[in-house]
Amino acid sequence: MALDRWIALAFIALCCVYGYAAFFTMDQLLPPILQRNPIWPSTFPKILSVLGLIVGLIVLFSPKPTGKPEEVKDGTIDLNRLGDYHVGQAIALLALMIVYALTLRPLGFVGSTIGFLVFGAILLGERKLHILIPVAAIAAGSIWYLVQEVLGIFLRPWPGFLL
């Protein structure tokens, strides 16, 4: 089964969960006075879940468009050759983003940002650390200054125990 049908199937499953939540779990919490209202908080989600089920089933069972095999657009990803791509790098970068999200508060903005930029570039093959580290430091510092001083949004620059 092609990937797009798996996605349609996942979407139908999502609609079922969503519809179950809308039809069976939301209305008990409604105060009696609101039940006299023609529209409940669950009305719109109910409509959406039914429509979603219909559309999902249509996509799942509609015949594959017959016709010429699509010309391979250059630069796009061909799923059958997934092994040829740098999937590992992409996953590593995603992991790095999660690490960044988790360390942003404890390590402070400057530290975690420099870390993210340096490790991200190293992952992608950059080896000139004498350029990379100053660039990352300057970028982190100037963005912190812009956000904190110019825009006035609080960002803790250093680890908590230093401030």
Next chain:
Amino acid sequence: MIEGLLLGLSAAITPFNLIMVVLGCVIGTLIGMLPGLGPMSIIAIMIPVAIGIGDPTAALILLSGVYYGAIFGGSTSSILLNAPGVAGTVATAFDGYPMARKGQAGKALTIAAISSFAGGTIGAILLMIFAPALSSVALLFHSAEYFALMVVGLSAIAAFAGTGQVGKALMMTLLGLMMGTVGEGALSNTPRFTFGMMELQSGFSFITLAMAMFALPEALFLVMNPARAAHGDGGKITNLRITRAEARAIAPVIGRQSLQGFFIGVLPGAGATIASFLGYAVERNIAKGAEQAEFGKGSIKGLAAPETANNAACTGSFVPLLTLGIPGSGTTAILLGALLALNITPGPRLMTDEPDVFWAVIISMYIGNLVLLILNLPLIPYIAKILTIPRTYLIPFILFFTLMGSYLGQNNSTELLILVGFGVVATILRFADYPLAPLLIGFILGTMLEDNFARAMQLYRGFDFVLERPMTLGLLVLAAILVVLPSYRARRARLRAQGVADGD
């Protein structure tokens, strides 16, 4: 009207005010280029500065410069990085980014600048003429019609997704609508679909979703397939000029989209996003044969259409603000706040009570557009230098900006985990050739759609509004036709291809 214009000119053209325009345009362009910071946030940030100036005319001129600069800056990042910072420039990336990848980044930016300028200027002229008249048209619209209009907008986006894609686009639209229902609804303030998580109480953030849908998959694709990045021309933006034939090709597009964009912009809630998508869809449908096939692969018409329409719509959204005192979009809502802080109350009496302010706003739109064109055309080669940054630096920075954009919106690191999660989902959807823009549009319109639907239901105590208001019924029928027609036509084409006569 003439004396009004002169009044506005005399108020707007002073050395100090001209400096304000230039300053506003530069600040707006620079900040607007960063994905995630749209005109709304930039204007909100600039309000304290504007109020500090004290003079309402100068303050408004500064803000409108920032506004136009931010929109242009947003187009720049859409074209160069495929990372639209604002929903209104999402459609710009459809054709702008393929152009940049073909090495025509300079040309794409020039077309964007010219179309923006034309759209904004024509919009300002229309504003001047129609502001009084149009307010009465917009007043006729009832929440039932707004609901129907949004349904039409959503189905139009799905219907124009391309052959074989309508079902997928509808699916994505519905997914977006569902995601829009997460969090506290306006109806009863009960949290919905939060599964008891505090972080979901206020719903998903638009910026996070936009980053996850566009910037993140793009960056991941760049990582996975380095060939994708190598197609720029090394950042040497040589062919800034557009040829006479190209100018002739986009001129009618600009003309049509200025008008259409402006009128869509007048309707509250519709705004630049719908205008740009609808503009793109309409131009794609009008185009013939090879030109139509070019859409989505770097068509100059496909770039000019949304760029013109979103600027014209931005100008159009000033109509309800200036004539009714009702903001039609997030940006005009913020401008309304700024005007109130400067002791000016927009509304029907603004034109008679404070004509100098009314006309200064209009004049400042002209000046802002003009300055932007003059400033940015020579600067385009430098702006496009972003492309020369080696990918080992570029990709971490893009990822970092997506993270920053969603972090600054919510100041919450859970948001970053949501971003990564959605980014992975979006990348998988991209693999399977699902269009992502409908999802985002569904998400943006979802809340407004439900609010208007709820209001109509309450006023008519049920679904009767569909039958009792002919305009609503008409619009809903139009929406149904829009969705069914492409699949009907595809089916007929398939039957014909198989040699089955279908009694036509």
